[in-house]
Amino acid sequence: MKASVSHEEVIIIAERTNITEDVEVESVQAILEGQENERRRIGREIHDGLGPLMSYIKFSFDAIVEEIDSQSISQPELLKNINETIDIVSEDLRSLSHKLVPRTLDEFGLYSAFHNLIFKLNESKKVNVEFYTNMGSELRFDDEIELNIFRCAQELLNNAMKYAKASHILVQIILHSDSIILMVEDDGVGFDKMKLRPDHHGIGLTNVETRVKLLEGEFNLDSEIGEGTVVSIEIPVKSNS
The missing domain is CATH 1.10.287 (Helix Hairpins)
Structure with a gap:
């Protein structure tokens, strides 16, 4: 019993x-x-x-x-x-x-929205951002997926410029058969992952992790002091095109 x-x-x-x-x-x-x-x-x-x-x-x-x-x-x-x-x-x-309201995202999708975002960042002359993608401009995904991936990119770019003080950032969006990967790599000051504080990098990265979790994706972060930071997220997707 x-x-x-x-x-x-x-x-x-x-x-x-x-x-x-x-x-x-x-x-x-x-x-x-x-x-x-x-x-x-x-x-x-x-x-x-x-x-x-x-x-x-x-x-x-x-x-x-x-x-x-x-x-x-x-x-x-x-x-x-x-x-x-x-x-x-x-x-x-x-x-x-x-x-x-990311109107470019709503009307034209991730490809155009990212090109527009990167163009504006480079136009500011504050940072040099490279962008690579294997996606075509005609591809569309669910609204929730597009919006959350774009918000994650905004947050990661903001972290790289504001906290990491990066001068060069590489943004990649790689589309696979059943997932999409967003990777943001910077040459900034880097940080000790074990010492993240909620009042520093933690809040922004927590927001990104939360969005990725809601989309049943994977979040990975690699950073060392003086060596920059690489953040990648992978989200399962199905194209609407």
Whole structure:
């Protein structure tokens, strides 16, 4: 009787553990979905609300400047400064909107979204980013897979630039028959994996690990102090094309 009771107790404990893990995964997934929905809402507000308003301000200001020029009156320095400020604010709003809502990803997929992201990073002149992929531009995957892979790449690139202080980053997306691999390699300062702290690299990498786990993928990290960092994730996929 005792052996039977003990066996039943073990089974009950195992079942409760599985239920707890399932609840945790569902909770994390709900949080991530909520975050993405909020990003999209704010992005749409910026794009559809503030965007047209800034365009109207710019159009009206340009009309005033043209009127001044037509009367052969030299523009005050203040007008020039205001014009430059309007251009800066408009560009910042456009950039913020695109970061919150990756429209290129929604409309054209991972191939175009990554090319656009890498182009903007290289254009900043703050870092040199190389990109390689064996995917074609026409390939599409499930929305959840595309979004999470793209968010992982954003997080890893941000870590490489902000924390690792890398000057060169290699980004690769390799498509296999039943999986897709994202690899981000940098020449930054590196770090001791055993001493990761939640207030340093830990938070960003935890976010990446969480997204990979939700997609039933694999996460691997290799880093040494002074030797840079290599992070790779592999996600099981099926092409929609």
